[in-house]
Amino acid sequence: MKKLIFAAAVLLLSVSAASGQAQKIAFVNIQSIIDTLPDKDTAEKKLAAIAYSYDEQLQQLQMEIEAKQKEYEKISRETPVSQIKLELVKNKYEQLTNEYKRTEELGSQDVQMQRANLLKPILDDVKKAIAEVAKAKGYSHVVDNSAGIVLYSANTSDDITNLVISGMLAKVKTAPKAPATPGK
Numbered sequence: 001m002k003k004l005i006f007a008a009a010v011l012l013l014s015v016s017a018a019s020g021q022a023q024k025i026a027f028v029n030i031q032s033i034i035d036t037l038p039d040k041d042t043a044e045k046k047l048a049a050i051a052y053s054y055d056e057q058l059q060q061l062q063m064e065i066e067a068k069q070k071e072y073e074k075i076s077r078e079t080p081v082s083q084i085k086l087e088l089v090k091n092k093y094e095q096l097t098n099e100y101k102r103t104e105e106l107g108s109q110d111v112q113m114q115r116a117n118l119l120k121p122i123l124d125d126v127k128k129a130i131a132e133v134a135k136a137k138g139y140s141h142v143v144d145n146s147a148g149i150v151l152y153s154a155n156t157s158d159d160i161t162n163l164v165i166s167g168m169l170a171k172v173k174t175a176p177k178a179p180a181t182p183g184k
Contacts, residue, residue, distance in 0.1 A: 026139040028161045031146040034119070034128050036165050038172060043118035055106030061100040065155050068093040125168070133163045 034040050072089045075082060134142050137160065145159070 007127040024142045027143045027145040028158045
């Protein structure tokens with residue numbers, strides 16, 4: 001995917017050079033921008049709470065699994081050994097281990113989906129801020145350098161990351177505060 005974006009940028013540069021029009025291309029590091037925003041911290045706290053609830057469920061299941069394992073060992077030491085009891089405990093143990101695996105998988109998927117949902121509005125705001133700065137500075141295209149795609153830039157002033165960060169943080173500081181919720 002990254003190679004495809006880079007190839008598209010190179011193609012764009014060659015097409016613009018061939019057409020004789022000078023196009024200015026800027027680059028930004030979207031991840032650096034997101035990392036500086038207070039909304040990201042809020043989203044991360046919500047994600048941590050979601051992940052914690054799954055961790056608690058997994059810990060509870062782990063304790064139940066360990067208890068069934070001990071119960072199985074205890075029954076297997078009894079004389080005479082009850083094969084029916086062993087089979088019942090073994091079945092319950094297998095059910096618990098399957099539930100643990102399923103909870104772990106679904107929890108991971110849920111955290112990923114919640115992360116995407118929580119970060120989408122932040123990313124949308126970042127894209128708007130990038131567009132505003134790019135238009136103000138006369139750039140026709142902006143490339144994300146989060147993954148190090150921009151291999152060379154003759155002019156470091158084409159990196160508009162700090163301008164976007166400054167603009168977004170200025171908006172955060174001037175945004176009206178939400179009224180406090182009574183009783184909290």
